[in-house]
Amino acid sequence: MTNASTLENMSPELLRVVERAQQEPEGRFPSLAHLMDVPVLERAHPSGYREAARLADFYGPNDAKLIFAKTPDGSGTKLR
Secondary structure, rough: OOOOHHHHHHHHHHHHHHHHHHHHOOOOOOOOOHHHHHHHHHHHOOOOEEEEEEEEEEEEEOOOEEEEEEOOOOOOOOOO
């Protein structure tokens, strides 16, 4: 069960996933990757990652794809 402090920091998209998972415990989610954004990644991995590549206009005009890499010693900076 997710606690309230986690829910208040969650994006609206992820809240919908939580609600659906609670309503349909046997349901499947083929992919959640499209719901990941920088704040989600920062909460999951507060440090130890660096931006390794930026593919300009990957998804469309002015919509770059960012690729992050884990630093070997975990000394990377915050994602933003």
